[in-house]
Every structure is written in structure tokens, then in C-alpha cells.
Amino acid sequence: xxxxxxxxxxxxxxxxxxxxxxxxxxVFNENTHIVAIxxxxxxYSFDAVQRLNLKANNFFDLLNSxxxxxxxxxxxxxxTQLEKFNISAFYHVKNKEEAQNDGNVxxxxxxxxxxxxxxxxxxKEISIPDYMYSAKKASLESGKxxxxxxxxxxxxxxxxxxxxxxVMEPVTKIEPAILEDDVVRYKYVKKKGYVSLIxxxxxxxxxxxxxxxxKTCENFLRHCTAGYYNDTTFHRLIRYFILLFS
Numbered sequence: 298x299x300x301x302x303x304x305x306x307x308x309x310x311x312x313x314x315x316x317x318x319x320x321x322x323x324v325f326n327e328n329t330h331i332v333a334i335x336x337x338x339x340x341y342s343f344d345a346v347q348r349l350n351l352k353a354n355n356f357f358d359l360l361n362s363x364x365x366x367x368x369x370x371x372x373x374x375x376x377t378q379l380e381k382f383n384i385s386a387f388y389h390v391k392n393k394e395e396a397q398n399d400g401n402v403x404x405x406x407x408x409x410x411x412x413x414x415x416x417x418x419x420x421k422e423i424s425i426p427d428y429m430y431s432a433k434k435a436s437l438e439s440g441k442x443x444x445x446x447x448x449x450x451x452x453x454x455x456x457x458x459x460x461x462x463x464v465m466e467p468v469t470k471i472e473p474a475i476l477e478d479d480v481v482r483y484k485y486v487k488k489k490g491y492v493s494l495i496x497x498x499x500x501x502x503x504x505x506x507x508x509x510x511x512k513t514c515e516n517f518l519r520h521c522t523a524g525y526y527n528d529t530t531f532h533r534l535i536r537y538f539i540l541l542f543s
Contacts (some may be wrong), residue, residue, distance in 0.1 A: 304371070305338045318342035320349065320359050328376050334358050335369035346370065441475050449474040483511040490514050492521055496531070 309319040316325045318341050325331055330343035337358045349359060356365055380386060441447070453474045459465040490505030507514040520526060526542075533541040 304333070304335060306333050306340055306373075307338045308340050316340075318345055320345040325374075327374075329374065330376060331372075331374040333371045333373055334363075334365050335371055336365050337361060337363050340373065343372075343375075443473070443475055447476045447478075447481050449476050479512065486511045490518065492518070494526065 308316050311317045311322065311324065317323060318325070319339070321342055321344065323329070323342055323344075325342070331340060332343045332346055333340045334346075337360070339358060339360050341359060345359065350356060351367070356367070357363065358365060385391070451474055452471045455465070455468045456471050459468040486507050488508060490507040492503045492505060494501040494503065505514040505517065529542045531540060531542040533539070
């Protein structure tokens with residue numbers, strides 16, 4: 298076969314990147330009768346060619362209006378031809394031929410730098426972290442046990458992850474997630490907090506909204522307990538608005 302005997306086929310894709318007929322816009326699948334026009338190489342569904350070319354006696358390419366003959370219609374896929382699924386009719390089977398096995402070794406005579414770097418990356422061994430093979434390791438490492446207080450109303454998501462990912466260990470049981478300790482504790486905080494700061498001008502009594510912002514209030518209380526605010530200097534006061542210190 299010579300290069301001049303080859304025909305360049307022009308497949309078209311839709312906005313989703315799938316091959317489709319540029320006339321009917323129907324997506325190609327295994328049940329689509331697909332044909333190509335030899336002079337132009339444009340690929341269509343046979344339904345479009347049959348209705349707009351053959352039945353209308355219009356032998357002009359549907360995209361660029363180049364003329365062609367009926368013999369120029371090349372069948373790429375025809376699901377109605379069941380003979381192609383008959384393995385015993387294959388040429389190499391009928392002639393008892395075997396494909397030559399070269400040990401899957403491909404020799405490339407010349408490579409550019411980009412190709413060399415790509416092949417070098419592919420030749421490297423890919424190390425996958427151990428935690429990706431175990432669905433229970435994260436739970437075991439945390440040391441937390443599920444109880445009536447820290448059981449979440451949503452799952453860990455491992456069952457879905459094992460279904461969609463081939464590197465995850467199969468999980469067939471939906472397990473509820475374990476809530477963090479802070480989430481459990483803050484749920485039971487219903488009252489305000491109180492702190493009294495002793496300054497050089499007297500006591501400064503503070504009300505903490507622990508029921509609204511529990512984490513912020515806890516951080517402030519921990520600083521107070523640790524003596525973080527000892528000998529603090531107040532550097533700005535806007536009456537009835539704000540008091541700044543550092």
C-alpha cells in the first residue's frame with residue numbers, strides 16, 4: 298500500500314468532545330451506521346447521506362459541496378453486518394496465520410527532547426502511598442471510637458470512593474463519620490462566658506458569647522488562663538465602640 302492510496306478521514310466533535318455527525322449532530326456509538334465520502338474524507342452518519350444525498354439524488358458533499366459518486370461512499374461501521382463478528386471468517390484464522398511476537402519491543406530510531414523526557418517519566422516506578430490501599434487505616438490511626446455522641450449523620454464516603462476508584466479497598470458497608478471532639482463539645486455550650494480583666498484603672502468585666510462563637514471564646518479563655526494578657530498595654534480607646542490592646 299502506498300501513501301497516495303490512504304484517505305484522511307475528517308471526524309467532527311461536539312462541544313462535549315464526542316464524535317458526531319456534522320449534519321444531524323447525532324453522537325456516534327456502537328450502533329451508528331457511519332460512512333465517509335472518499336474525495337473529501339468527511340465522515341457522516343449513513344442516515345444523513347441516505348436522506349440528503351442518495352434519496353435526493355444530490356451527489357455533493359454536505360459540507361463543502363464537492364462532487365462524488367455512489368462508489369465513493371465508504372462504510373466505516375455498519376452494525377447490521379453481523380458477519381464482521383464471525384471470528385472464524387477472519388483472514389488470519391482462515392489461513393491459520395499467527396501474529397509475529399517481537400516481545401512487545403518497539404524500536405524508535407529518533408526522539409526529540411520532549412519525547413525522551415516523557416518516556417523517562419513513564420519508565421519510573423510509581424509508588425502509591427499505603428493509605429490508599431486501606432479504607433480503615435485513617436480510622437485506626439486516629440484512635441477514636443464511635444459512640445452515641447460523636448456519630449455523624451453523614452457517612453465517611455468510603456463506600457462511594459471504593460466504587461469510583463480502583464486504588465481503594467472495596468467497602469460495601471456505609472459507615473457514619475466520626476465528629477471531631479470540638480464539634481461535639483461546642484454542641485452542648487448554651488451559656489455565656491465571663492472574664493474579669495484587672496487593669497491599672499480597675500476591673501474590666503467581659504461577657505463572652507460562648508453560645509454563638511464557642512471556638513473564639515475558648516481561644517480567648519485559654520490565653521487568659523496561660524497569662525498571655527499579663528502586663529498588656531491598652532493603646533487605643535474609642536468610647537462606646539472599641540478598646541484595642543496588644
